[in-house]
Amino acid sequence: MLEKILQSKQKEVSELVLPPQEDVTHYSLFEALRAPTRQTALIAEVKKASPSKGLIRADFNPVEIAKGYQAGGADAISVLTDRDYFQGDPTYLSAVKRAVQLPVMRKDFIIDEAQVEETVRIGADAMLLIVGAVPINKLKQLYDLAYAKGLECLVEVHAKEELEELLSAFTPKIIGVNNRNLKTFETSLSQTEEMAVLIPESSLFVSESGIFTKADIDRVQKAGAAGVLVGESLMRADSPEQGISELFGGEARVSPS
Numbered sequence: 001m002l003e004k005i006l007q008s009k010q011k012e013v014s015e016l017v018l019p020p021q022e023d024v025t026h027y028s029l030f031e032a033l034r035a036p037t038r039q040t041a042l043i044a045e046v047k048k049a050s051p052s053k054g055l056i057r058a059d060f061n062p063v064e065i066a067k068g069y070q071a072g073g074a075d076a077i078s079v080l081t082d083r084d085y086f087q088g089d090p091t092y093l094s095a096v097k098r099a100v101q102l103p104v105m106r107k108d109f110i111i112d113e114a115q116v117e118e119t120v121r122i123g124a125d126a127m128l129l130i131v132g133a134v135p136i137n138k139l140k141q142l143y144d145l146a147y148a149k150g151l152e153c154l155v156e157v158h159a160k161e162e163l164e165e166l167l168s169a170f171t172p173k174i175i176g177v178n179n180r181n182l183k184t185f186e187t188s189l190s191q192t193e194e195m196a197v198l199i200p201e202s203s204l205f206v207s208e209s210g211i212f213t214k215a216d217i218d219r220v221q222k223a224g225a226a227g228v229l230v231g232e233s234l235m236r237a238d239s240p241e242q243g244i245s246e247l248f249g250g251e252a253r254v255s256p257s
């Protein structure tokens with residue numbers, strides 16, 4: 001599946017027309033994750049559909065969902081911008097960014113410098129980089145370019161070998177372990193547990209995908225995750241706010257946001 005997505009991305013990139021620059025106020029993802037609203041930081045994801053689950057939420061208003069996430073105490077927001085496989089759109093990110101006072105991360109398959117520039121233009125504060133989507137030296141170039149342009153990165157790995165390859169090249173400030181194997185779509189939280197020991201102390205560690213309950217949050221937090229990235233379980237909730245409250249089992253906020 002990842003292969004197929006990357007092929008269409010290549011085509012998309014070759015046809016990319018850069019949008020005008022959005023005028024926005026930036027918020028740091030790193031700082032937000034370091035001082036979370038609850039014990040475990042939450043990146044709440046705006047995602048209409050996915051290749052593994054199909055349509056997740058028919059009644060989909062990205063701005064209303066993002067505002068609900070902010071009201072519910074999310075620390076940051078992730079917006080899927082891939083059109084072909086996730087029914088996302090770069091314009092959703094710009095609209096969300098204008099509506100909330102939280103760091104907003106672009107969730108897409110970034111393989112080229114032009115997409116980094118596009119990410120800046122649409123007003124994002126951060127973007128996802130996936131180890132395994134591009135060769136590691138290319139990933140490092142994209143990472144350095146992003147930071148040079150004022151964008152932060154969440155660098156995602158799935159397998160242990162990917163993490164080792166990443167760390168032998170450089171140490172990202174924010175590392176995500178995707179519990180979902182992008183080749184098979186299976187999720188397993190033991191992925192987070194197995195990889196936690198290898199994550200350097202100096203990096204913020206986010207556990208991504210397949211997190212549905214307070215028990216799941218406690219489990220990855222115990223393993224060492226400072227934060228979680230949650231999409232589906234929140235998108236299926238009656239309201240985003242209530243979804244967050246239920247996900248945290250009613251846990252009180254430790255700091256207002």
Ligand SMILES: O=P(O)(O)OC[C@@H](O)[C@@H](O)c1c[nH]c2ccccc12
Nearest residue numbers: 178208209210211229230231232233
């Ligand atoms: O919906 P979930 O299982 O809570 O997962 C969210 C997020 O981790 C997932 O959307 C994701 C993680 N890495 C990705 C890379 C590309 C697209 C999507 C993703």
